[in-house]
Amino acid sequence: MDSRQDVLVALGANLPWQGAPPEVTLSRALTVLAGGPLRLRALARFYRTPCFPAGAGPDYVNGAVRLAAPEALAPAEILAELHRIEALFGRHRETRWGMRTLDLDLIAVGQSLLPDRAGWAAWRDLPPSEQARLAPEELILPHPRLADRAFVIVPLADVAPDWRHPVEGRSLAEMRAALPAEARAEIRAM
Numbered sequence: 001m002d003s004r005q006d007v008l009v010a011l012g013a014n015l016p017w018q019g020a021p022p023e024v025t026l027s028r029a030l031t032v033l034a035g036g037p038l039r040l041r042a043l044a045r046f047y048r049t050p051c052f053p054a055g056a057g058p059d060y061v062n063g064a065v066r067l068a069a070p071e072a073l074a075p076a077e078i079l080a081e082l083h084r085i086e087a088l089f090g091r092h093r094e095t096r097w098g099m100r101t102l103d104l105d106l107i108a109v110g111q112s113l114l115p116d117r118a119g120w121a122a123w124r125d126l127p128p129s130e131q132a133r134l135a136p137e138e139l140i141l142p143h144p145r146l147a148d149r150a151f152v153i154v155p156l157a158d159v160a161p162d163w164r165h166p167v168e169g170r171s172l173a174e175m176r177a178a179l180p181a182e183a184r185a186e187i188r189a190m
Contacts, residue, residue: 064155
């Protein structure tokens, strides 16, 4: 019997692709994703969210999925599959935190902590100026700034409210409840 692991992925887009609005691109990307090795377990509704960082472009359409991946599929292979799909939809990795036609962010693979606790903490604790400038050369899981981003937490809590952060110990539902009211108000269901 094939053993599966939970994979959490945040979805986003704020540029049209081939004339289609971001929500159409996200839906099409999910169809492609479903044809690969990852299986859809749950899909959040789409949300309209302010561009991050503020003022950097048009608002985003964000969402999230909980997927099942074969245990034999390493986190780096999952990330490679997500990057492959992004490229199919015109994603170019030229500007960190830039506008994009499609963003599939690998947020967590089960309770994996990569590369290790110290490496994860080093990326979590980077000052904002360094976060905008530096990109890790290795996979960091869970996403080091997950707890800071309402546009990720709100949709993820739709699909995996009971998932617990392996370092912080809080569930996604608890992270969502802890968001400031103004941050939650910016995330509008479509």
